[in-house]
Amino acid sequence: MIFLQLFLSYFKIGLFNFGGGYAMLSLIQHETVEAHKWLTPQEFTDIVAISQTTPGPIGINSATYAGYTAVLNSGYPPAVAVLGSVIATVSVCLPSFILILSISVALSRNRKKTYMDAAFTYLRPTAVGLIAAAALSLVNHDNFIDLKSPLLFLAAFLLTWRYKVNPIITILLASTAGLLLY
Amino acid sequence: MYHALFFVFLRIGAFTIGGGYAMLPLIEREVTRRKWMSRENFLDAFAISQTMPGVFAVNMSILIGYRLRKTAGAIVCTLATIIPSFLIILTIAIFFTQVQDNLYVEKIFKALRPVVVALIAVPSLTAAKAAHINLRTAPIPIVVAMLIWAAGISPIYIVILAIAAGLAQHIFVK
Numbered sequence: 523m524i525f526l527q528l529f530l531s532y533f534k535i536g537l538f539n540f541g542g543g544y545a546m547l548s549l550i551q552h553e554t555v556e557a558h559k560w561l562t563p564q565e566f567t568d569i570v571a572i573s574q575t576t577p578g579p580i581g582i583n584s585a586t587y588a589g590y591t592a593v594l595n596s597g598y599p600p601a602v603a604v605l606g607s608v609i610a611t612v613s614v615c616l617p618s619f620i621l622i623l624s625i626s627v628a629l630s631r632n633r634k635k636t637y638m639d640a641a642f643t644y645l646r647p648t649a650v651g652l653i654a655a656a657a658l659s660l661v662n663h664d665n666f667i668d669l670k671s672p673l674l675f676l677a678a679f680l681l682t683w684r685y686k687v688n689p690i691i692t693i694l695l696a697s698t699a700g701l702l703l704y
Numbered sequence: 705m706y707h708a709l710f711f712v713f714l715r716i717g718a719f720t721i722g723g724g725y726a727m728l729p730l731i732e733r734e735v736t737r738r739k740w741m742s743r744e745n746f747l748d749a750f751a752i753s754q755t756m757p758g759v760f761a762v763n764m765s766i767l768i769g770y771r772l773r774k775t776a777g778a779i780v781c782t783l784a785t786i787i788p789s790f791l792i793i794l795t796i797a798i799f800f801t802q803v804q805d806n807l808y809v810e811k812i813f814k815a816l817r818p819v820v821v822a823l824i825a826v827p828s829l830t831a832a833k834a835a836h837i838n839l840r841t842a843p844i845p846i847v848v849a850m851l852i853w854a855a856g857i858s859p860i861y862i863v864i865l866a867i868a869a870g871l872a873q874h875i876f877v878k
Contacts, residue, residue: 539863544831548859570820573793576796577720578720578761578786581758582761583793607793618759621757640873640875641870645867645870648866650828650831655849660821666821667817674818682822697812700813700816703815
C-alpha cells in the first residue's frame with residue numbers, strides 16, 4: 523500500500539530531522555531512493571535542483587515532488603499521484619504539529635534547557651555528517667556522466683563557496699551551459 | 705484575524721526562495737509590524753523552532769499561529785506557509801514528468817546534476833564551521849557520513865544514537 527508507506531516514510535522524515543533542510547535530504551534520499559526505490563538517483567537529484575530554484579522550504583518542496591513522482595512511478599494515473607503529494611506534504615509537517623502543540627505551553631514557561639542542550643551535543647556534528655552523506659551519495663555515474671561533469675561541479679563549488687553566488691544564479695548558469703555543452 | 709494570518713503567511717511562503725532561514729527576516733518584520741508578537745516572544749519562538757524536529761519554517765508557523773489563535777491559528781498559518789510551494793511544485797511535477805524526455809530538458813539536467821552535488825557539498829562545509837567542528841569532534845561527522853554513505857545505515861538510527869549519547873553523557877558523566 524503505497525499511500526500508507528508514503529505517510530510512514532514522510533512522518534519519519536519529519537520526526538527525525540534535526541539538522542535543517544540539507545540534512546533532511548539525507549533522510550529523504552534514504553527513504554525514497556534506497557529503502558523504497560520510489561525514485562531513481564537521477565530523479566532525486568532533479569528534485570533537489572527544482573527545489574533550489576522555487577520558493578518555499580526544501581523539505582516541503584521535495585515532499586510534494588517525491589510524493590507525486592513515487593505514486594506515478596508505481597503505475598497510478600496523474601490524478602491519483604496528486605493524492606500522493608498531498609499525503610507526503612502533510613505527513614512531513616505532522617510530527618512538528620503534534621510535538622509543538624503538546625509541549626508548547628511547557629516550552630514557553632520553564633524550559634528544561636539542560637536536557638535540550640545535552641540532546642543537541644552530538645546532534646550538531648551529526649547533522650554535518652548527514653549533509654555530507656547526501657552530497658557523497660550523489661557522486662555516481664547517473665550524475666557524473668563524462669569529463670564535463672567534474673568541471674561543472676568544480677565551477678559550481680567555487681561560485682558558491684568562494685564567491686557566495688546565489689544558488690538560483692548558479693542553476694541558471696548551469697542550465698545555459700547544458701544547452702551549449704550537450 | 706484568521707484572514708490576516710492566512711494572507712501574511714501565504715506571502716511568506718510564496719516569496720522566500722532558499723529555504724527556511726531565508727524566511728526569517730520576512731516573518732519577523734510582518735509579525736512585529738502588526739504587533740502580533742514582541743521581539744522577545746519572536747526570538748523565543750525562533751529558539752524553540754530550532755530545537756524541534758521537522759521543517760524550520762513550518763515550526764515557526766505552528767508556534768506563531770498557536771500563540772495568537774491556539775490550534776486553529778496553528779493550522780491556518782501552516783497551511784498558508786505550505787500552499788504556495790505545494791502548488792508550484794505540484795505544477796512543475798505534473799509538467800516535468802511529461803517533458804523530462806525532451807531533448808533540451810535532458811541537456812539542461814545533464815549539466816545541472818553535478819552542479820546540485822556542489823550545492824549540497826558547500827552547506828556541509830558551512831555547517832561544519834557553524835557547529836565549530838575541530839580536531840576532537842571531526843571524527844563524528846566523518847563516521848556519520850561513512851555509516852550512511854558506505855554502509856547504507858538509515859540516518860534515523862544515527863539521529864537516535866546521537867540524542868541518546870548526548871543525554872547519557874549529561875546524566876552519567878559529570
